[in-house]
Amino acid sequence: MATLNTTTGTLDADACYPALLARDARFDGRWFVGVTSTGVYCRPICRVRTPKRENCRFFGSAAQAEARAFRPCLKCRPELAPKSDETRWSAMDASRTLARQAAAWLDACDDAEASVEQLAAVIGVSSRHLRRIFAAEHGVTPLQYLQTRRLLLAKQLLTDSALPIGDVAHAAGFASLRRFNAAFAEHYRMQPTALRKEGRAQPDEGTTVLRLAFREPYDVGGVLAFLQARAVPGVETVDVANAVVQRTVSVVHAGKVCSGWLRADFGRRPGQVWVEPSPSLWPAVGTLLPLLRRWLDLDADPQGIALALGEGATPGQRLPGCTDRFELAVRAVLGQQVTVAAARTLAARFVERFGAPLADAPPGADRLFPSAARMSAEPSERIAELGIIRRRADSILEIARRWPELRYASGLGSADDAVAELQGIAGIGPWTAHYMLMRGWSWPDTFPPGDVALRKALGHSEETPLSPKAYLAAAERYRPYRSYAVLHLWRT
CATH class of the missing domain: 3.40.10.10 (DNA Methylphosphotriester Repair Domain)
Known part of the structure; x- marks a missing residue:
């Protein structure tokens, strides 16, 4: 490098x-x-x-x-470029991890008046310390980073969408059209209207999609097969043959909940996935974009991952994340000690009872997964009636009621602290907590303890049993990509 x-x-x-x-x-x-x-x-x-x-x-x-x-x-x-690979967080010191998490917060920032002091309070350090570690890691100040992110998002929307320029300014995080025009002219030395005329995508490429790039190779078939096996009817549909996935999404942008559906198509152009959000999601595109990149693991380093996994690794191995951490948490609890198919059946019942229907949505992706706020007021009996073990129903409700305060929900802080906090919830053991970090945080270097399939893949047998210590020691060869190794070993 x-x-x-x-x-x-x-x-x-x-x-x-x-x-x-x-x-x-x-x-x-x-x-x-x-x-x-x-x-x-x-x-x-x-x-x-x-x-x-x-x-x-x-x-x-x-x-x-x-x-x-x-x-x-x-x-x-x-x-359109994929972001620099952030999967080395687990091997970094605390300051570098904080600087990377600060950048991730800025990537999803929807507050037009965001300040360094506000970010410092969220991260839990002084504003002076934040400026120092951020500049050391990223070479710019937090506000310079945020300004670039907003301008590049606006540039993408001007080129790829038909949003009015005022809506582009709002979606990109500018407080007013006047501020947007001034910043755009100052930095890019042209007016937004001129860029729209000069840079608009060709008609045959479409003008209502988000084009998201990734580094090749990318195992499209493997990622979609993984999602298809776990797709909850009503929430998500996956067409592996045509390389398309559709699902419902809810995001909070500028204090407002925006719900809708989206269609992600890997078949349009090599090295890109084309995402078509429903009209209701376009105003929240600034919040949506980082979620999409984590969900489909578009910023991964395929060469580094292949080197860590070694011979027999699938080229372009990815780690599918999620668009909603609460949804992933509930599904992780429902999947405890049952097959993938059984967990999917339970999740479908859960969505059918508690999820809200979505109007004007495609069949199979027309129901929203219930939010933590929606579930926090439910009695556990209503969940248990679906054939879900009472202990797991209680776990889901405790997650929902504690959601605003959980480190896991914010995505900030130490992974070890988040795992420990999750394990403090009744009914959540080490395996579930690590799985939630692996896919909910897209954490690249965790290894769920005690997984039967992983033990077998690592050489466990009745003749040569693996102790818990030996199990984790055997996984050390895959650092810093042990989460990717989990999917690789499950597959093999």
């Missing part, structure tokens, strides 16, 4: 320029190149004529490039 020149704030050109010449897709989203002769920054895969080496400045993020007054390329569209 290229090293940072602390004097210039740029990456080592000797390491980056050969990859730029080769248009090496492995580095897409890991760094960007600013071209001094044009004032534009591009992805490493950009198909325009390669600039001269002396005109290139390499940056570790789009925010760093924009902080140096480069504007995004209209051809390769930096806003």
Whole structure:
């Protein structure tokens, strides 16, 4: 990986320029190149004529490039690039983990008046300390990072959607159209209306979709087969043959609940998934986008994962996440000590009784999974009547009632603390807590204790039994991608 020149704030050109010449897709989203002769920054895969080496400045993020007054390329569209791989969190020190979590919070920030002080309070550190660790990790201030994220989202919406410009400004997180126009003109040296005319997608590509890029290879069939086996009727439908998944979604954006459905299609263009949200979700697209990327694990590093998993690994192995942590938590509890098919049946009953119907939605994705707030007032008898063990019904209700205070719900803090907190809920053991982190937090390096299938895959037999300590020791070879190893071993 290229090293940072602390004097210039740029990456080592000797390491980056050969990859730029080769248009090496492995580095897409890991760094960007600013071209001094044009004032534009591009992805490493950009198909325009390669600039001269002396005109290139390499940056570790789009925010760093924009902080140096480069504007995004209209051809390769930096806003579509996969994000830099964040799956090394588990191997980082506490400060780096906090800086990455602060960036994740900013990615989903829907408060037009967000401040460093507000973020510091959420993270649990002083604003001064936050600025220091954030700049050390990301090379820019938190507000510079947030401004770049909002402008790139607006650029994507101007190009790929038919939203009115005022709605684009609101969806991207700007407090007013005037502020949006001023920021856009200052940073990109053009008006939003001019970009819409110049950069709009071609009619045959569609203009009402979100195009989300990922690094290839991507095991589309494996991801969709995993989701299909667990798809809850009414909430989610999966068509593996046509590489399409549809599901219902509820998100809170700017203090308002936005509910709808979406369709994700992997078959439109290599290296991209095209997502069509329902009209009701477009205003919340700023909150929706990071959820989609985690749900489909679009920012993973396939080469690093393959190296960790070793021989026999499926190329492009991914770790499917979730669009709703409460939904994942409930389904994890329902899946305790039963087959995947049985858990799906219980979840279907749960949704049929407590989920709200969604109007104007496609068949099979026309019912919302019940929220924590909806379930917190229910008696456990109503859940147990569905054939769900009373102890599990009580666990679901305790999760719902404690939801606002749970670390797991916020996605912030230490994974170990979140696991310990979850295990403090009656009926949730180590396996369930680790599974919830693995898919609810998209945590890359956890290994559910005591899993029967994993024990067998790691060499457990009656003749050579594995102790709990030996079981975890055998999984060490897969660090820092043990969560990916779980799916790999389940598969084999």
